[in-house]
Amino acid sequence: MTKPEKSPGSEQTAGSTTAPGESTGTAAEPRQGEPLLKVSGLKKHFPVTKGLFKRQVGAVLAVDGLDFEVRAGETLGVVGESGCGKSTMGRLITRLLEPTGGSIEFEGTDITHLGVRGMRPMRRDVQMIFQDPYSSLNPRHTVGAIVSAPFKLQGVQPEGGVKKEVQRLLEVVGLSPEHYNRYPHEFSGGQRQRIGIARALALSPKLVVADEPVSALDVSIQAQVVNLLDDLQEELGLTYVIIAHDLSVIRHVSDRIAVMYLGKIVELTDRQSLYDTPMHPYTRALLSAVPVPDPRRKAADGRERILLQGDVPSPMNPPSGCRFHTRCWKATEVCRTKEPPLVPLAAGHNVACHHPENAPDQEPGDTKLLREAGVSKS
Template sequence: MSAPEPLLSVQGLEKHFPITKGLIKRQVGAVRAVDGLSFDVVKGETLGLVGESGCGKTTTGRLITRLLEPTGGKIVFEGNDISHMSQAHLRPLRRDMQMIFQDPYSSLNPRHTVGAIVGAPFRIQGVKTEHGTKKAVQDILELVGLNPEHYNRYPHEFSGGQRQRIGIARTLALKPKLIIADEPVSALDVSIQAQVVNLLEDLQNELDLTYVVIAHDLSVVRHISDRVAVMYLGKIVEIADRTSLYKSPMHPYTTALLSAVPIPDVKRRTERERIRLQGDVPSPINPPSACRFHTRCWKAQEVCKTVEPPLVELLTGHQVACHFPENIPQDENTPRHESSPQDAVAADARPATGTE
């Protein structure tokens, strides 16, 4: 049985922000925020995009929705190449592709009522509803757990969680097929986070939505995602289904990230090995050569500084970009990284570790 056609396909996506100097704005460099991403998202699934602050997650989300113009690569949505499509041609497609923004305070216009905010997509796209825009907006407010009577209120009258629900309601107005959720719960209290995450899951089941969830909270990503992609300095270093990635991470960076996830159980927390990476994250203006993680990796060898590891599938559905991946089953039939030296060379040399 052939694999389903992806709803979204990203191929070699790049975004370099120029650095200029002087009166004539001469370019002297570039911030390589996103530098060659490739992944697919199938209809109905949730892909989690995780990584440290500054790794390019939000820029990726804005590129997918074409809020930013890509420097290179392709973005294919429902078979249409939208990489450099004009705004006039993009407008009809925006009904099917929407974004939930990170900050529920700055993403809502304080001068507009909730009715005007959630009804804006109908007005901009010229969509007519059977019982009028007001009734459609009130139905959407009720769908996301708000009172239809909130129609005439202003954003400052609501809590953070309620504001995020208003943002979600605006996103759902035109019943999109793909939603990019940029840190949808990071600005909310923990108790409200659970409510919003559960709301997103319920809406996905009810409306057959497809999500790309951008987050740095690995616990939230594990709860909501079907597959997880890990980013480091503008590149994807590992993609796998959530069970495989959280149980047996292959890239050293993913291993270090997961070791930092808080564990409420005191006994389990003291038994767990905590990996502390040395040094700071390099600048995206001048990233390290070849493998960008080699300056902080405890398994790095000379090949990591000279040969960039490609993102290859080492197990079914599990891709990793590393010359010395971890947690590979000792099976003769397991495919090996073509350019990797023998595992014996890498050894198991870990950095100084400790317990939490």
């Protein structure tokens, strides 16, 4: 699906359109549409300990069984409330965290339990842009030292020298080569995020995981960074997994969108289908919360604001059955007792819900709502 065109005033990137590489400065692009990343049954449980002997008394089920693929050249957006496991998922697929269960395949190679030595060559192809540009850059190092660190760690000598390549990368992300000897405290938040992007691009990665790349930035700067990521994808053939809680950002940059709730994916489909015909009640509630600045347009859309009851349950003790049933206005007895699988209910539209919107029920015949029956949803 073609992404929206940039507005005439949107930012343009400078510099060469050639990706940096070890010798020639070019990177072999993966074939468009082929699975680049495949995740199956991915889990991450953080143990909870107590007492002098650190006896485990429970676990935080941060990620509890994810299945999805990321195709070469596309952008997969991941949205959900705070605490749903989005950032943990990003750190798992980049192997910054060790998975508790499941598997991660990158270009057909299982990287689930590779050690530091085994992951070293993979780091060239999988990079991450961190959420906070203030804490992800070492304040004692210059910009040149920060962006050149991947070359030194991987033992790569770019053509023309490291300094020349770093200055070219700074131009690519919209900074000046003269910034090479400056320190992070001399830059604004948006400029620091550009430095982080330049560092992530240094080794010509095939997959970039961006964890809330614009959430710490001013709104005016957010648009510039989002447009920069879009332009870099077209120029360098990148594949993105972008994690965010801002639905407007996700809508602008994504080809497909995964909606997460309490450690699980509840809906996965292309951007147009998600915004036009959301099938999961949680997705519908999220979309209803998007502010519409024009009251007349809001009335014309006829969107009903959905206020979810209660708080998000604890990931230490998630509800039985469907994890959203404690806050869902459509919940029935089967939602409380049986966990819905993530299955395709339309072409390319996967949903985990017994009573989806805009589609037949997965469990027909069970229509007695829990709130009408007076049954506790806990």
